[in-house]
Amino acid sequence: MKLELSRIRAGHWEGIIAAGAPPAPEVVHLDQVLPGLTVDAQPDGRWRLTLPIPAELLHDGVQTFVVRDAGSGDRIGHFTIIAGVPLDDDIRAELDLLRAELDMLKRAFRRHCAETGT
Template identity: 65%
Template sequence: MLEESRIIAGRWEGVWAGASEPAFQVVHQARELPGLACDGLGDGRWRLSLPIPVELLSDGVQTFLLQADGERVGHFTILSGQPLEADLRAELDLLRAELDLLKRAFRRLCVETAG
């Protein structure tokens, strides 16, 4: 299980909890990235570290998958450049606003029909 994940100084770092040393790959657009380091921390925990290649950073959303035996076990995402029209954060804000509107309408309907 991936316990922690962060990006600092151009490196992705994560902490994995598992019984034995993991055999991971980090994949970006179906290409495995070189340089993933794995260091034991004790108690079945492992620090993973990967330099993020600058040539992969461009406008938009870049998603990096952490895989073990072809199965996704984690990921990290980098958003950079011009704001995206379909930015997921903006979409989430719109969904929250719509949900609040629906909740108010439902509550009003419940009050009106209860009396």
């Protein structure tokens, strides 16, 4: 089983998984299984998962939700929600900072090469 599609619409997370038999997934946030997950068969043999996202779980920062098989505990996939002011140590903010520093170093190196004629 693998999560093939994941999106959020109107406060509901939707996912598509391919599985031969009816799956028994669950969505976990901070070691708590979330209620309200529905599993519907699709005409193409896949399964649509739908979960209303509880408003009380949305905070500033990054929230990660893990989709796993309820029986085995195997991870099927995950989805992440970033809300409010991003955390200072958020990986995306770090990546943006690294890109800006790299651009600054490239400009300084080019200026050095132009000034020294190398």
